[in-house]
Amino acid sequence: MSKNENMKQHSSRRGRGGPVGGGGPMGIKTEKPKDFKGTMKKLLTYIKPFIPRIIVVLIFAIGSVIVGIRGPKILGEAITKLYEGLVGKAAGGSIDFDFIAKTLIYLMVLYGASSLFSFVGGFIMSGVAQKISYNLRRQIAEKINRMPLKYFDKMTHGEVLSRVTNDVDTVSQTLNQSLFQMITSFTTLIGVLVMMLTISWIMTLVSMIIIPLSIIFIGIIVKQSQKYFKTQQESLGQINGHVEEIFSGHNIMKAFNGEQRAVDKFDTINETLHKSAWKSQFLSGMMFPIMGFIGNIGYVLVTILGGWLTIKGTIKVGDIVSFVQYVRNFQQPIGQAAQVANILQSTAAAAERVFAFLGEEEEPEDAEKTVVTENVKGQVEFKSVHFGYNPENIVINDFSASIKPGQRVAIVGPTGAGKTTIVKLLMRFYDLNSGDIFIDGINSMDFKRNDLRDMFGMVLQDTWLFNGTIMENIRYGRLDATDEEVIKAAKAAHAHHFIKTQPDGYNMVLNEEASNVSQGQKQLLTIARAILSDPRILILDEATSSVDTRTEVLIQQAMENLMKDRTSFIIAHRLSTIRDADLILVMKNGDIVEQGTHEELLSSGGFYAALYNSQFEEAEAS
Structure with missing residues (x-):
């Protein structure tokens, strides 16, 4: 395995999946963030470079609304004209179909323009959301390479991958939906209110009754559904983790x-x-029926009042139709505001997890160093090395x-003696508690x-092999190697x-787990x-523990050539493989x-001799 593989292997040992899907309105998960304001401030720093585009979106959104809200008023004028024509027809008059036809064509143009503005604004906003998503993913990818390995000792890799996939996707999707939706x-809301006032201030005042009722009921529903959404997300993560674990260990599960x-x-x-999902979805689904019920109350009040005002001659018949349409349009932003509140909670919760990862402690940056x-030559010296993966558990004590x-150099000893840890310290995967390595x-x-x-x-x-061709997997050791050099290395390794x-x-393409070749071939x-x-x-x-005896002989021959004139550290459990080592370090x-x-260690009759002889006694007994 090449020089960087330990880190690569560390981040690929667990499954690649994270929680998929989510709850809440429109499939958005709604886990409550711990610091909503702080998270949104950080998110705004990512939005800031796109403010010019967002201003353009704002202009198109306003244009879409201004053009769109004119529709009901104009439609009301056409209905009034039709009504007056019908009344006048009874007295020998006629219906002005030319005016009605022109009005309908004008309405089609207005609604078409409104849809076009909305489409352009949504298109630009989608680009902004995806660019923010791209920047977040890039930062996470760069962050992973700067993280110390001790972080991955305490955090599951599925959890890290969830930040790259689910959480960034949630931020992207909800930004795309919520920003444009908030603007529109x-x-x-403002435009419809103005148009309603132009028709009748009394009817506008009456229709405002639905606002406090809507806010009260929405608040109750959101408060009740939050806890179920949180449980739903936790269970979703658990069920994905369980399925991932079972699939990755499918053979062992079947064997036992x-x-x-x-x-x-x-x-x-x-x-x-199931319990949390249906409750959360049921409560969430109640929002729009309740809003509809409250809206219908508004319609009844507006219709009765409008009829009375029409009889008095204060407003025209078409104004009632226009006003009812405006009331409907007025309700939609209120319902959307509740939905956006949920979406923003989800965005903040997902962004909070992303920012928490981006804020994790990194490996200290290397200063400008000019060491050639x-x-x-490969001279290595350990001086009074002390190390523990955590301060309470020191695993290397005064190693020199x-x-x-x-x-x-062969490093031998029982399991847990610290053999592999020494190698990790040598490559600075972890920094020493004290001591030096030269x-x-x-x-x-x-x-x-x-x-x-x-x-x-x-x-x-x-x-560790990745999904790619055999040529690409070998070339990972030196990316600029030619095909001939790769083949030469494969021949030297008897592969x-x-x-x-x-x-x-x-x-030949190796699959994701490289299971289409044997362990020895890997x-x-x-x-x-x-x-x-x-x-x-x-x-x-x-390195040779996973191969048969015949292959091991071939590998040993290749290793002889590989180790020639190179300092070599051999960690061995089978002591018969390190007899020819120049130096054997026995750890305990x-x-x-x-x-x-x-020979020296055997003749001394100490710990190494006991280990060595016990292996052969076990072999003879078996």
């Missing part, structure tokens, strides 16, 4: 007859999701060792991280023969990748308890 709703347990757990979570990394250039006499802290990691090649027990037997050879490919990277220092973490509970060659 506000302008519609765990199907029923998996189904039972799914049913439990699904039942909670060319012609590194000196490795000469070109030496093969490479060619230079403190590792004085190197830039990228320069430091360029010195290393890694082949780990857990292989060429099996690659040529595959469909399409080097152009290991051969990662070894070829390490050979291609041509590292100065090599790290082998039980984070300390080096013995060091020396294989």
